[in-house]
Amino acid sequence: MAKADGERMLVSRIEEGTVIDHIPDWRADTVSRVLRLDKLARMQADISVVILQNVSSKGLGRKDIIKIDRWHVDERDADILCLVFPGITVNFIDEGKVSKYTPRVPDTIEGRLRCPELNCISNAEREPVTTRFATLKKESTLQCQYCDALLDFGKVPDHVRT
Amino acid sequence: MGPSADFLGRDVVSARDFKRDQYDEILRAVEDLEKNEESLDGALKGKLAALLFFEPSTRTYSSFQIAADKLGMTVSGFAGPTGSSITKGETLHDTVRMFEGYGADVFVIRHSKMGAARFAAEISDVPVVSAGDGSREHPTQAMVDLYAIKKAFGRIDGLKVGMLGDLRYGRTSSSLAYALSNFDVEITFIAPEALQMRPEVSHFLRQRGVAPRTAAALKDVAGSLDVLYVTRIQKERIPDPTEYEKVKGLYEVNLEALRDAKPSLKVLHPLPRVDELSTDIDETNYAQYFVQAAGGLPLRMVLLNLILGGVR
Numbered sequence: 001m002a003k004a005d006g007e008r009m010l011v012s013r014i015e016e017g018t019v020i021d022h023i024p025d026w027r028a029d030t031v032s033r034v035l036r037l038d039k040l041a042r043m044q045a046d047i048s049v050v051i052l053q054n055v056s057s058k059g060l061g062r063k064d065i066i067k068i069d070r071w072h073v074d075e076r077d078a079d080i081l082c083l084v085f086p087g088i089t090v091n092f093i094d095e096g097k098v099s100k101y102t103p104r105v106p107d108t109i110e111g112r113l114r115c116p117e118l119n120c121i122s123n124a125e126r127e128p129v130t131t132r133f134a135t136l137k138k139e140s141t142l143q144c145q146y147c148d149a150l151l152d153f154g155k156v157p158d159h160v161r162t
Numbered sequence: 163m164g165p166s167a168d169f170l171g172r173d174v175v176s177a178r179d180f181k182r183d184q185y186d187e188i189l190r191a192v193e194d195l196e197k198n199e200e201s202l203d204g205a206l207k208g209k210l211a212a213l214l215f216f217e218p219s220t221r222t223y224s225s226f227q228i229a230a231d232k233l234g235m236t237v238s239g240f241a242g243p244t245g246s247s248i249t250k251g252e253t254l255h256d257t258v259r260m261f262e263g264y265g266a267d268v269f270v271i272r273h274s275k276m277g278a279a280r281f282a283a284e285i286s287d288v289p290v291v292s293a294g295d296g297s298r299e300h301p302t303q304a305m306v307d308l309y310a311i312k313k314a315f316g317r318i319d320g321l322k323v324g325m326l327g328d329l330r331y332g333r334t335s336s337s338l339a340y341a342l343s344n345f346d347v348e349i350t351f352i353a354p355e356a357l358q359m360r361p362e363v364s365h366f367l368r369q370r371g372v373a374p375r376t377a378a379a380l381k382d383v384a385g386s387l388d389v390l391y392v393t394r395i396q397k398e399r400i401p402d403p404t405e406y407e408k409v410k411g412l413y414e415v416n417l418e419a420l421r422d423a424k425p426s427l428k429v430l431h432p433l434p435r436v437d438e439l440s441t442d443i444d445e446t447n448y449a450q451y452f453v454q455a456a457g458g459l460p461l462r463m464v465l466l467n468l469i470l471g472g473v474r
Contacts, residue, residue: 118401119296121275127253129281139365146277147298148362 017047018073019091019098020066020081025054028064030084030157035077037068038162047071060087078103080112080160083135083142083153109133109142114159117149131161169468174291175279177301177340178366185308185344191464192309192457202463205472207234212266214257215293216273218242221433221455222293222303226270229462233472238264254278258285268470271295289469297331297360297396303432304337306461310454311389314428319346322386324377326352326413327393327438329359331400334432335393336363339374343367349374350383354412356405357395380413385422390415390448392431392439416440420448430454 023031028051032038040047048069057063078090082103090101111130115122122129122144133142133151142151151159168184180188195202211230215223223241230237239261240248248257254273261269262285271282272293279292279299294300311318323342329335329351339359342349343366351359351374358376367374377383384390392415413419414437415429428450431439435451443449467473 117276119274119276121254121273121277121281121295124254124275126251127255127275127281136365141365143362144277146280147275147296148277148366150362150365 013096014067014069014093015096016070017093018066018068018071019093020068020073020078021063021089021091022057022060022087023064023066023085024060024087025062025064027085028053028066031064031066031081031088033157034081034084034160035066035073036160036162037066040068040071045071075101075103076106076109076112079106080109080156083140083156105135105137107135108145109135112161113142113151113156114161115144115147115149116151116155116159117144117147120144120147120149122146170471171289172469173279173283173289174301174465174469175283175295176292176299177304177337179301180341180344182344185305185341188305188461188464188468189309189312191468192460195460195464199460202467202473203232204234205467206230206267206470209233209235209267209470210265211235211237211239211268211270211466212261212264213237213239213241213270213293214254214261214272215239215241216243216248216254216271216278217294218244219272219293221458222272222300225458225462226291226293229459229466232459233463233466235267235466238266239270254282255285258282262286262288268466291465291469294333297333297336299337299340300333300432301337301341302462302465303334303458304341305465306454306458307334307338307391307430307432308341309457309461310430310450311428313453313457314450315388318342321388322348322350323389323391324350324352324380324383324387325391325393326380326415328357328395329353329393330357331396332393335391336360338391339363339367343370343372350377350387351375352377352380352383354378357412380415380419381422384420385424387423387427390420390423390427390429392429392435394431394434394436394438414438414440415443417442417446423448 050067052065054062081088091098110132122131132145140153227237269290270293271279273295276296276298278295283290325335427448429448431451
């Protein structure tokens with residue numbers, strides 16, 4: 001089955017929203033976790049999410065795709081995604097027009113991740129601390145700017161703040 | 163020579179934040195103060211030091227308190243959670259804001275959470291000096307340690323330094339390793355695997371081009387060392403009690419363990435000690451730890467004077 005046909009069979013084109021493409025096959029759940037798509041349920045908005053898994057891809061052989069109707073993913077979250085899946089692509093769709101966003105490895109990440117060190121001040125109850133990580137690009141690692149703990153890019157999905 | 167401008171108003175939250183010439187300046191100033199003990203008396207008259215010790219402390223609190231007193235400062239705060247509003251659940255954030263409102267000119271903070279000093283420094287408009295935060299760092303202790311080494315050998319460069327014990331949960335060893343990365347020394351981490359240095363410390367050292375050796379037991383390296391830095395197993399910081407049971411009593415430095423050591427070896431320990439350092443060393447030439455502890459007072463006087471711009 002051709003890729004385009006496979007997709008067309010499953011979901012129609014969206015006019016407004018976000019398409020996250022080139023997700024490695026069977027990893028859409030990880031993307032969903034990083035983007036905190038579960039929060040959409042709490043928003044009670046008219047938003048639909050379609051997750052396509054293991055569809056044909058010329059470049060990857062197989063891939064996952066997430067289409068979110070009527071909601072734009074925050075670019076900062078897309079940047080966090082590219083730590084885990086560097087080949088991922090993000091398309092924003094406005095009134096049917098597609099604009100491609102190229103996620104970039106950010107220099108710092110604020111407020112979106114939990115520190116892996118449980119004894120870090122940023123994990124202390126009631127202290128008003130915003131977590132902040134610096135990116136050590138060569139080492140594919142983040143470093144907490146409070147306690148210095150290291151967090152491998154690959155483990156980022158386990159430390160997304162809910 | 164007066165304090166250099168790059169100390170003025172600085173936070174002291176990590177030993178990584180200081181460079182070789184700054185360490186040299188601090189050590190020189192402590193030497194000067196020891197030669198002329200009254201030279202800084204009253205230098206910070208009229209200023210307020212807030213000593214906020216969210217964890218109990220004896221020597222660090224006392225040395226900061228006496229240092230501030232001798233500098234002529236007013237001292238306020240608490241020496242541990244008991245009897246303070248911390249037991250009522252007051253946060254670090256609110257405590258810092260409150261003392262800032264009282265006119266604190268400097269904060270000296272000890273806290274059980276890693277990174278607490280950095281967080282306090284973000285909140286505060288006045289300098290924050292870390293007196294230890296969790297198992298992360300204890301930067302002023304590292305300065306005390308450097309001074310003890312310098313005092314024993316007249317230099318730090320060229321020495322072989324072994325760091326023994328609980329390197330993972332001990333905050334003094336990470337700060338000392340950071341500080342030593344500014345000097346031409348050979349470092350060996352001596353610890354069982356479970357207590358070896360934390361990854362972020364080794365990572366920083368590698369970035370600085372420092373490649374510490376590791377050893378599982380003191381006997382493997384005792385004969386080659388100039389300095390042996392012994393630390394206690396941090397029972398209170400090891401999250402799993404069964405992990406503590408496995409490692410307690412794994413090492414003890416006594417005369418027998420130092421049988422192959424150089425006669426010039428100096429043993430340091432940030433104190434307090436438990437079982438890891440035998441009293442049979444106390445009266446030998448190896449013992450440098452009481453000299454080391456005594457250096458805490460002049461060093462903290464010098465540091466406060468430098469960052470608050472006292473005597474020039």
